[in-house]
């Protein structure tokens with residue numbers, strides 16, 4: 001039987017109960033790639049018939065992690081941002097996402113300003129998942145019709161996060177769902 005959403009949820013629960021740290025999350029990332037190789041799953045949750053929007057597929061009542069389907073019609077470039085005290089895993093379902101991982105060049109002393117440098121650039125193609133551990137800064141760039149599944153350690157709307165303006169160096173507090 002193909003690896004389905006229920007199995008993925010069960011495996012997320014098992015992995016994150018055993019180890020909520022980076023190793024447990026890496027298991028989730030690998031399992032998300034397995035889920036995305038299931039064509040029926042991709043068709044049902046991310047296929048052409050699925051209306052545009054952000055959909056919560058699952059939220060764990062105890063561990064608090066979320067599984068979200070980002071059904072995008074329009075291309076978008078996000079600013080560099082973090083995921084606060086959480087982590088995020090992005091798994092590509094359709095089209096692709098160009099990822100840039102950033103690091104701060106400044107010493108972090110000024111909470112309102114930062115200087116970032118790109119340290120890693122790569123493309124997530126369908127079936128591939130990338131992981132962004134606590135405090136990692138990344139930006140995303142995807143074309144029309146790019147759809148992906150995102151797993152986060154908690155509901156990101158409930159925690160403080162920041163985004164960075166590359167032109168001015170300003171650090172801005174993020175509002176819910178402002179960027180992914």
Ligand SMILES: [Fe+2]
Pocket residue numbers: 081082083088138179180
């Ligand atoms: Fe993100």
